[in-house]
Amino acid sequence: xxxxxxxxxxxxxxxxxxxxxxYELGMEVKMLWHKDKDLSDFTTDDCIVLPGGFSYGDxxxxxxxxxxxxxxxxxxxxxxxGGKVLGVCNGFQxxxxxxxxxxxxxxxxNQQFICKNxxxxxxxxQVLQIxxxxxxxxxxxxxxxxxxxxxxGQVIYRYCDAxxxxxxxxxPNGALRNIAGICNAERTVFGMMPHPERASSKAxxxxxxxxxxxxxxxxxxxx
Amino acid sequence: xxxxxxxxxxxxxxxxxxEAIKGILGRTPNFTELSAYSVMWSEHCSYKNSIKWLKTLxxxxxxxxxxxxxxxxGLVDIGDGDAVVFKIESHNHPSAIExxxxxxxxxxxxxxxxxxxGARPIAALNSLRFGNLKExxxxxLMAGIVHGIGHYGNCFGVPTVGGEVYxxxxxxxxxxxxxxxxxxxKVGKTISATAAGEGNPVFIVGSATGKDGMxxxxxxxxxxxxxxxxxxxxxxxxxxxxxxxxxxACLEIVQLGGVVGMQDMGAAGIICSTSEMSAKGGVxxxxxxxxxxxxxxxxxxxxxxxxxSQERMLIVMEKGKEAEVLQVFEKWDLPCSQIGEVTTDGxxxxxxxxxxxxxxxxxxxxxxxxxxxxxxEYKEPAYFQKVKSFSAGSVPIPTSLKQVAGQLVRLPGIxxxxxxxxxxxxxxxxxxxxxxxxxxxxxVLVKGTDKALAVTTDxxxxxxxxxxxxxxxxxxxxxxRNIVCSGGLPLAITNCLNFGNPYDPEVYYQFVHAIKGMSxxxxxxxxxxxxxxxxxxxxxxxxxxxxxxTIGMVGLLDNFSVRMTLDFKQEGDLIYLLGxxxxxxxxxxxxxxxxxxxxxxxxxFDLEEEKGLQAFILSLIRSKKVLSAxxxxxxxxxxxxxxxxxxxxxxxxxxxxxxxxxxxxxWFGEAQSRVVVTVSKSGAAALESAAVxxxxxxxxLGEVTSGAVQVQGEEWGSISEWKHNYDTAIESYLQN
Numbered sequence: 001x002x003x004x005x006x007x008x009x010x011x012x013x014x015x016x017x018x019x020x021x022x023y024e025l026g027m028e029v030k031m032l033w034h035k036d037k038d039l040s041d042f043t044t045d046d047c048i049v050l051p052g053g054f055s056y057g058d059x060x061x062x063x064x065x066x067x068x069x070x071x072x073x074x075x076x077x078x079x080x081x082g083g084k085v086l087g088v089c090n091g092f093q094x095x096x097x098x099x100x101x102x103x104x105x106x107x108x109x110n111q112q113f114i115c116k117n118x119x120x121x122x123x124x125x126q127v128l129q130i131x132x133x134x135x136x137x138x139x140x141x142x143x144x145x146x147x148x149x150x151x152x153g154q155v156i157y158r159y160c161d162a163x164x165x166x167x168x169x170x171x172p173n174g175a176l177r178n179i180a181g182i183c184n185a186e187r188t189v190f191g192m193m194p195h196p197e198r199a200s201s202k203a204x205x206x207x208x209x210x211x212x213x214x215x216x217x218x219x220x221x222x223x
Numbered sequence: 224x225x226x227x228x229x230x231x232x233x234x235x236x237x238x239x240x241x242e243a244i245k246g247i248l249g250r251t252p253n254f255t256e257l258s259a260y261s262v263m264w265s266e267h268c269s270y271k272n273s274i275k276w277l278k279t280l281x282x283x284x285x286x287x288x289x290x291x292x293x294x295x296x297g298l299v300d301i302g303d304g305d306a307v308v309f310k311i312e313s314h315n316h317p318s319a320i321e322x323x324x325x326x327x328x329x330x331x332x333x334x335x336x337x338x339x340x341g342a343r344p345i346a347a348l349n350s351l352r353f354g355n356l357k358e359x360x361x362x363x364l365m366a367g368i369v370h371g372i373g374h375y376g377n378c379f380g381v382p383t384v385g386g387e388v389y390x391x392x393x394x395x396x397x398x399x400x401x402x403x404x405x406x407x408x409k410v411g412k413t414i415s416a417t418a419a420g421e422g423n424p425v426f427i428v429g430s431a432t433g434k435d436g437m438x439x440x441x442x443x444x445x446x447x448x449x450x451x452x453x454x455x456x457x458x459x460x461x462x463x464x465x466x467x468x469x470x471x472a473c474l475e476i477v478q479l480g481g482v483v484g485m486q487d488m489g490a491a492g493i494i495c496s497t498s499e500m501s502a503k504g505g506v507x508x509x510x511x512x513x514x515x516x517x518x519x520x521x522x523x524x525x526x527x528x529x530x531x532s533q534e535r536m537l538i539v540m541e542k543g544k545e546a547e548v549l550q551v552f553e554k555w556d557l558p559c560s561q562i563g564e565v566t567t568d569g570x571x572x573x574x575x576x577x578x579x580x581x582x583x584x585x586x587x588x589x590x591x592x593x594x595x596x597x598x599x600e601y602k603e604p605a606y607f608q609k610v611k612s613f614s615a616g617s618v619p620i621p622t623s624l625k626q627v628a629g630q631l632v633r634l635p636g637i638x639x640x641x642x643x644x645x646x647x648x649x650x651x652x653x654x655x656x657x658x659x660x661x662x663x664x665x666x667v668l669v670k671g672t673d674k675a676l677a678v679t680t681d682x683x684x685x686x687x688x689x690x691x692x693x694x695x696x697x698x699x700x701x702x703x704r705n706i707v708c709s710g711g712l713p714l715a716i717t718n719c720l721n722f723g724n725p726y727d728p729e730v731y732y733q734f735v736h737a738i739k740g741m742s743x744x745x746x747x748x749x750x751x752x753x754x755x756x757x758x759x760x761x762x763x764x765x766x767x768x769x770x771x772x773t774i775g776m777v778g779l780l781d782n783f784s785v786r787m788t789l790d791f792k793q794e795g796d797l798i799y800l801l802g803x804x805x806x807x808x809x810x811x812x813x814x815x816x817x818x819x820x821x822x823x824x825x826x827x828f829d830l831e832e833e834k835g836l837q838a839f840i841l842s843l844i845r846s847k848k849v850l851s852a853x854x855x856x857x858x859x860x861x862x863x864x865x866x867x868x869x870x871x872x873x874x875x876x877x878x879x880x881x882x883x884x885x886x887x888x889x890w891f892g893e894a895q896s897r898v899v900v901t902v903s904k905s906g907a908a909a910l911e912s913a914a915v916x917x918x919x920x921x922x923x924l925g926e927v928t929s930g931a932v933q934v935q936g937e938e939w940g941s942i943s944e945w946k947h948n949y950d951t952a953i954e955s956y957l958q959n
Contacts, residue, residue, distance in 0.1 A: 009471075009555060010464050012380025016653040019670070035554075050313045054378040054653075057464025113373050115648045117658070131658070133377070133648045203668055203783060205659030 001029040001218070002108070004048045008066055011033070013089065013197060032122035034069040035067035047084040048075060049218055052092025052133070052195060059221055062105060062136045063071035063093035072098055084217060085189045091133055092181070092191035101182060103141030103182045108134070109174025118168050118172050120157040120180045120194055127164040129209040132172060132196035137193040139175040148194060149182055155190055156216065190216050226251050234261035240595055247306055255581045257532045258525040259588060262491040263498060266759055267327060267831055269376055269594035272725040274755040277736045284751040286714060288410065295336040295486065298496035299715050299752020301779050305669060306410045308342040309678060310566020311403035311719040311775035316461065318400040322367025322470045326371035326400050328461040332744050334379060334402040335487035338470050339536060339646035340405030341414040341477045346378050349386040349402050350680040350773045350922040351717070352751040354395030356635045356811055356956045364398050368656040373646040375723070378463035381712035383647035383667035384655045386682055390635045396763035401719040403679055403775040407669055412652050414477055416486040418500040418508065418539045421567045427493070428552055428559045429469045429535040431518040433528055435460050446724055446762045450698070465534040465557070471534060472555040476548060481541040488535040494528040494588070496537040497571055501585035507570040512580065524573060524580035539565060601731035609822035615808050618818050620887055625939050627812055627891060628861045630817055631943060635856045637812060637951035660788045661870055662709035663854055668783060677711030677778035683857065689810045690825035691733045691770055695740025697825065697895055700833045701856060702776035703748045707837045707851040708898060710787040710844045711778030713748050718755040718774055725759045741772060749831050750776060787844045787854035790870035796850060796927040797907050800860065801834050802897035803920050804881045806888025811890035812857050820890045827894040839917045848910055859891035861934065863899050865945050875931040878923035886935065901927060
């Protein structure tokens with residue numbers, strides 16, 4: 001399995017993602033420029049990552065312009081073929097704007113940018129400490145969509161406290177139902193606001209992020 | 224328009240300066256030329272009232288790769304072919320008028336100083352000063368400034384890893400916003416801010432030029448008054464997305480090779496970058512202003528020359544590289560235009576629609592060339608009498624230490640700054656090693672190596688106000704102490720000298736003596752000054768701000784494994800105070816904010832004592848004899864202990880045997896040169912014998928507990944209650 005990390009002009013977590021995947025997890029990683037369309041190097045075993053940042057400055061709505069970039073056109077075809085995609089932070093926002101994942105990310109409930117360590121709980125009950133860093137991370141969808149996500153097992157992470165309790169106090173941005181990350185029904189497209197690549201290094205004192213990559217992509221049983 | 228002395232004065236040019244300009248040109252300047260001198264000879268660009276004293280600072284060291292002031296930022300060797308580039312700069316005046324954009328463009332400007340040298344910024348820090356947080360004005364300024372710093376830095380993608388925030392009444396009208404950037408580069412791969420080679424093309428790249436920031440340099444060279452809001456067009460508007468693209472494009476241009484010189488456009492825009500690059504290379508430039516991409520129509524020549532539109536660079540390339548340069552900027556969707564070429568006659572000739580609009584000798588405009596240099600008068604401030612007359616005996620000893628400590632942890636200057644720093648992306652770049660392991664200085668990994676940098680900004684301006692010489696020394700000493708307590712070796716400093724009006728002899732006294740103090744300390748710690756910035760006129764009708772020479776210091780950890788953290792590690796570990804136990808109340812937060820004494824001397828400080836202590840601490844850390852190290856600063860020993868307990872939710876049981884000392888002075892005093900360390904029980908003997916042989920005084924204060932806090936026999940409750948108060952204090956100010 002190899003990874004392609006998309007570089008938009010305002011991406012700023014692209015190199016961090018490269019470092020985490022390449023140096024910490026030992027994966028093969030290729031950087032992809034947003035103006036290129038060619039994904040022929042990538043098979044359905046591979047994963048394209050949309051990293052965090054401010055793809056086009058995000059003066060309109062986060063991810064609203066990025067979805068029109070040439071690479072995003074081919075990404076739709078790649079997903080249709082069954083290729084895997086992970087969007088982190090701004091990447092998650094772009095996936096929602098592009099309609100590859102349902103819902104939207106709204107301004108944080110406190111109307112401020114928030115950067116800090118928080119806890120999330122995965123589908124198997126694993127509690128991880130992962131940082132967030134966003135101004136617009138409040139996951140929103142209508143009730144029917146939320147119900148469908150839950151029924152389909154598509155909520156991959158929720159905000160929780162250090163013990164794994166999913167409480168309002170542990171929700172940093174006001175996301176509905178404490179949702180921190182979701183996937184599509186086929187479990188090929190994943191989006192999450194927390195940054196696993198920022199929690200993948202011993203030198204930084206936190207390797208919980210590696211568990212995210214393993215759970216979603218590396219150890220995942222083929223659907 | 225006839226150019227007279229009256230016109231010159233309206234542009235802030237003094238009569239003798241107007242005469243000098245006529246002498247240089249051999250004729251009366253036209254309006255465009257006069258405008259050029261008005262900004263280049265403003266305090267902000269020329270340092271005319273400060274340069275005489277700046278030159279007395281120690282500026283030599285074996286690790287320095289460029290001299291202070293020679294390039295846009297300092298360049299220091301960190302071994303193995305790597306170098307660190309860093310600088311601090313103020314954006315005080317714009318932030319006072321328009322906090323969000325003022326602070327944002329301050330961040331943008333300092334990062335450009337770093338990447339214009341070919342280095343990639345890896346860390347940002349800041350130093351902020353506000354008035355009383357109970358005032359609505361202060362709350363608004365703080366919210367705007369913090370939002371501005373976050374807005375720019377978060378999008379640009381460089382982590383804000385550290386800083387300091389103080390609240391004092393003197394900053395009510397004049398908040399201070401000092402921003403620092405730290406970058407890394409390979410030795411020999413840096414770009415100089417110079418021009419050379421007849422016929423070499425000159426490019427302007429980045430954002431289009433508009434009328435924003437017109438005359439900002441001149442604006443920053445005057446006091447803030449009620450009329451200052453009318454200067455709003457002098458505040459620039461920032462676009463961090465453009466700057467992010469500019470960063471990547473410029474670093475790609477550097478990789479191409481063939482860059483002769485590059486300089487960012489900050490204060491005084493095109494006129495500043497063309498004149499400084501030409502003067503440095505001993506050349507001239509012929510510039511066609513019609514080629515400058517503009518965002519407004521009908522801009523006049525002087526407006527194009529003076530505009531401080533952000534996110535722009537001037538680049539001189541070797542001839543023949545034009546097509547490659549254009550290709551890189553095309554890739555990043557950034558305007559790039561060749562606006563002229565290098566000439567050999569040393570003159571700057573600006574043409575517009577075929578007309579020669581200005582013809583100036585480049586050298587005559589710049590600092591170190593024709594810009595004026597003044598010697599200012601100074602005299603001892605009258606308030607020193609009040610400082611000298613303070614007697615500690617007039618302060619009653621409080622009955623409950625716990626109650627005082629409870630007030631101290633909730634002072635905004637001491638309480639957690641979470642409300643502020645959670646709005647900054649502190650982790651992008653995955654190099655900030657302090658997120659999960661706090662130290663006195665922030666520790667940032669140098670990727671691709673085993674090294675790390677320890678970085679900090681420090682200045683307790685109340686000490687400088689009380690005694691400019693001692694306070695100046697302490698600012699440097701504290702920065703070095705923070706780096707040492709993090710396991711780093713202090714390398715060099717950059718400084719941001721924020722003072723009142725230099726034409727006030729009492730203000731100038733503060734300036735001169737603070738510089739002398741900094742010099743003495745920089746020599747003692749072998750941390751030369753690599754550059755920085757002077758911000759005068761931080762003064763309103765209420766008076767000047769405290770003299771605030773902010774120190775930005777960079778230290779080196781040859782190997783990340785020597786990093787030290789400040790937090791208690793385990794219940795049962797022993798707590799030691801290293802350095803003399805003292806009961807000095809002077810200029811402490813306790814004395815000033817709780818006992819309400821405005822004037823008192825600077826706290827105890829002895830340079831040799833400090834130097835000895837720091838050498839000892841570094842040796843302890845590097846020989847792995849201690850488990851934590853945290854220096855005693857604002858709030859005194861009690862606050863130091865609480866801060867060490869917070870990260871791990873561990874308490875402490877401590878007691879001093881120094882019963883002849885005042886209890887409030889011992890626990891809350893801010894005498895310098897003291898550090899709290901912990902060791903495991905089995906490590907105590909080694910620590911004590913090392914201290915004895917190094918001649919460092921020490922006292923075993925007690926031990927780390929699982930959460931209970933006890934001081935001098937008094938039960939203080941649990942550490943989690945203290946932490947809650949400490950964490951929520953600033954937020955509760957904002958809600959009231």
